[in-house]
Structures are given as C-alpha cells and as structure tokens.
Amino acid sequence: MREPASGQQFEITAGAARAVITEVGAALREFEVDGVPFAEPYAADRRPPASAGAVLAPWPNRVAGGRWVLDGEPQQLALTEPARGNALHGLLCHVPWQVEERTAASVRLRAPVASQPGWPVPLVVAVEYAVSGEDLRVTHEVRNAGDRTTPFGVGAHPFPRAGTAATDDCTLRLAASSVLPLDADTLLPARPPRSLAGDELDFRTGRPLAGVWLDTAFGGAAPAPGDDRVRHALTAPDGTAVELWADPVFGWVQVYTADDFPGRGRAVAVEPMTCPPDALNSGIDLLHVEPGETWTGSWGLRAR
Template sequence: MHEPVPATGRQFEITSGAARAVVTEVGAALRVFEVDGVPYAESFDADRLPPGGAGGVLVPWPNRVAGGRWLFDGEPQQLALTEPARQNAIHGLLRHTAWTLVEHAESTVVLHAMVPAQPGWPVPLLTSIGYALDEDGLTVTHTVENLGARAVPFGVGVHPYPRAGNAETDDCTLRLAAATVLPVDADRLLPVRPPRGLQGDEVDFRTGRRLAGVLLDTAFGGATPAPGDGLVRHSLTDPNGRGVQLWADPVFKWVQVYTAGEFPGRGRAIAIEPMTCPPDALNSGVDLLVLQPGEDWIGHWGLKPF
C-alpha cells in the first residue's frame, strides 16, 4: 500500500541560511516562508486545502470572470462556476492541479503544469513557477507558454498572505503602491465602473494605514514603481517598523487585498495579491496579456523581510 498523501500532495522544502520555504505539489502554493523561525507568510496544514486560496497560483486568469462567460475570437466560452455562490469562475484553472516537479535543489524548486484546451479555455498553455531563496528573501518566477495555434489572452496572479512576523494583523500598517481603486458590486464583487483615483479616498493606502477595523476585498490599480525604482513595492509593517515587503515586476499593475476574518490558527490575516489584470479582464480586456503561438512570458515577484 502507498503511504497516505496530504491533501496538498508532496511538500517541497527549500532553505538558504536562516530562510526556509515550503511549496506544495497540489497548486504549487507557498505554504511556509520564514526566516530564523519568524513567519513572513501565513502557513496552513499540509493536509487541508489552502484556506482562502492561500498561496495559490492564479493562471490563466486571476480573480473573477462574470458568469464564467467570455468571448474568444467571437466564440462564446463557458468556464466552470468555481465560485458558485456568486455565479463566477474564479482564480484560474490550476489551484487544485498536481504540478510536476522539474527541479529541486537546496534553495530552489521549480514546478510546471499544463493548462489543456477544455470547455471555457480553447488554447493549451504550459506554465511553470520557480521559488528561490537567498539573502534578500524569496523570489518567485512565473512563465507561461502558448502551445496552441492561435494567439490567446491571459492573466497571472498569486494569492499570498504576507505577515509582519509575529505581530497581530490589526496592529500592522499596510502600504500599497496603487493609485486607483476598482468599484465593484456588493453581491458578486464584479466591476461596475472604471477605476477611480484615490485622492482623499478612505481606501488610499499609499502612505500607510493601520489595519484595525479595516475590511477589504478590493482591487487596486495603477500600481507602479516609485521614481528611480524598477519594481512595484507593497509592504506590511509592525508597530516597531519591521515587516515584509511584497515586490513585483511593473507588469503586475493590479493588487487585490483581502482581509480574512478567521485564517486557521491565526485569526485576522491579510492577502496581498499581485495581478497583471483586474477582475473580469477576460471580458473587459483591461491589461490582458496576449501570447502568440510558440511565445512565452516571464514575470517575477517576491517577499523581502525587513
């Protein structure tokens, strides 16, 4: 008989000096990231599905598709409604897929997965994700390759829950490099108007806001690098000024922020989700990436304790 396998499959541990991370086989999710035993991402039990999408890789689209319906070259597509309560398709097609291990060294692990042509998704893609630890923290590299015969739009996102060490979430300050917010309806969390500027807005986190009493399931746009910098940088800081930075390539123009009320074993937690496009982009076309046949795309993000 085979040994029992956890719900999230095999666990791939990587280390570099005092840094340690664990990545799951199912979903290729980041399950642990810590330095000197101090956590900088929320963790979860290997034998349960990731709570609140924790660590998920969101390919070939992040966030929601209204009714799971979209048009590809004028052809109607119908995705499975993976958010049935809101009648949406959510977070792509690979969160519950067993990814294939490509490389596993002391400080790096690389996995890949196939997105086959299927109902609602007509063009096959090959995607990979690499996690690497060094003295600066964790770097994550995504690739997507078009294996089909037609150009295809797509988006990429990821669903980490950063944490500022052992500080309580409500005691921490959130800063976002985002200049707009996307208005959505209350029932289905789908866009109802174009993004609006944050000047004087209560959801403006550009200069930092303490998270006590803050409830978010909100898409922010206009995320750009600071002058002279090549990366988008968001951060979560404890009352002593220490914490974790989530950085990303400029192609990650969007960030979804979600405050979870009851993350298992933690209580209040916060997801900071870099995305290349906003909710329902397969319908709006806003900031969709396009791959020609045989082309590939590469993007990076990471977590840096400070």
C-alpha cells in the same frame, strides 16, 4: 502513510530563509526567516485556506458567469465560485504540478492547461520559487502550446505576515493609485476605476489595518521614481516588516482581509495581479501570448 491534501511538500532553504511549496496548486505554504514567519502558514493536511499562496492562471480573480469570447467564439468556463456565479482564480489551483528542477534553495514546477470547455488554447504554465538571504523570489512563465494567440492573466494569492505581530496591529502600504469599485454581492467590477487621491482607501502612505475590511481591487500599482519594482509593505509596530515587490507588469493588487485564517484569525492577503477582475471581458491590462512564445514575470517577498 496518507499523502497530505496539498500533495507532496517541497522545502527550500538558503541561509536563514526557508519556504515550503505544495504539489497541489504549487502554493506557497510557508515562508520564514530565522524561524520568524513572513507568510501565514497552514497545515499540509488541508487545501490552501482562502486560496492562500496559490498560483492564479490563466486568469486571476473572477470571470463573470464564467463567460468570455475568444476570436468571436463564446466560451463557458466552469463556475468554481457557484454562490456568486463566477469562474474563480484560473484553472490550476487544485491540480498537481510536476517538478521540473529542484535544488536546496529553489524548486520549479510545471502544469499544463489542456484545451477544454471554456479555454480552447493549450498552455504550459511554470513557476519557480527561490530563497536567498531574507528573500523569496517567485517567477511565473506562460507558454502558448496552441496555434493561435490567446489572452491571459497571472496572479498569486500570498498572505504576507509581519513576523509575530497581530494583523490588526500592523500598517499596510500599497503602491496603488486607483481603486476598482466592486459589486458587494458578485465582487465583479461595478464602475470604472477611480483615483485614490483624497480617498479613504488610499494606502500609499500606509494605514493601520485595525477595523479595516477589504476585498478590494486596486490598480495603478507602479514603481516609485527611480525604482524598477512595484513595492507594497506590511509593517509591525516594532518595525518588523514584509515587503511584497513585483515587476511593473503586476499593475493590480487585490487586498483581502480574512477573519478566520486557521490558527491566526485576522489575516491579510495582498495579491499581485497582471489584470483586474473580469479582465477576460473588459480587456483591461490583459496579456497576450503568441503560439510558441513564452511570457515571464516575477514578484517576491522580502523580510525586513
């Protein structure tokens, strides 16, 4: 029997919650509670459409021209978005990940980032998916397997879904206070971030998605007073909702509205990121990991 394009499928369940993770890209392919979808599903026999559910490391989003500099040494990454001339979404979206641990309710996968053209410091990247109750928790780890400090960023590319409601019938709320203007052709930063106060892109109190088209980087994502998590939400007219929560280190979120998601049409990606597009060049909110050290951060989905 031919293996699906996304490799082996790892189903995890706990009570009413169920998720399916792919071997290729360690991508979230399904998440549902009581049979109701809270992430856009797609078929196992295809690669993730629009990077759906993929792990984005060791950088999320785009690197301009695939060029950046480490310790004074110019680096040239492969241009994986050739039409725009960018290196897109890291180095692990299309490689098979190895299972390290697996239980009925969780799976932990690992993938090495070898020293290579454009990325000279080897890393070991791991991700654990775990379900419980009405929740999916995703924990990322990045370990420096090299001998010098390296910058990096981490992101994820989920397409949350508020049950059976049409995307255009839903309201999106973002815990973001700024927006990074992007060039329409390259989707790279065109100007410094600006405040969302009084801006038409201010989603802090929630806005309907009907007629809204986004491929936009939002910053300043922070927990509400007294909270310890960043919280975004997609809500249907009947109150069914999916919350995307994240550790405060995920201070950026890219929102992308698609009109051609397989079997769905209109769909919305809400992508938690530790840094903005082209951070390997701007240095904005880049993380750094020392030789032998490990960074950890989490985000998740909660059905409501």
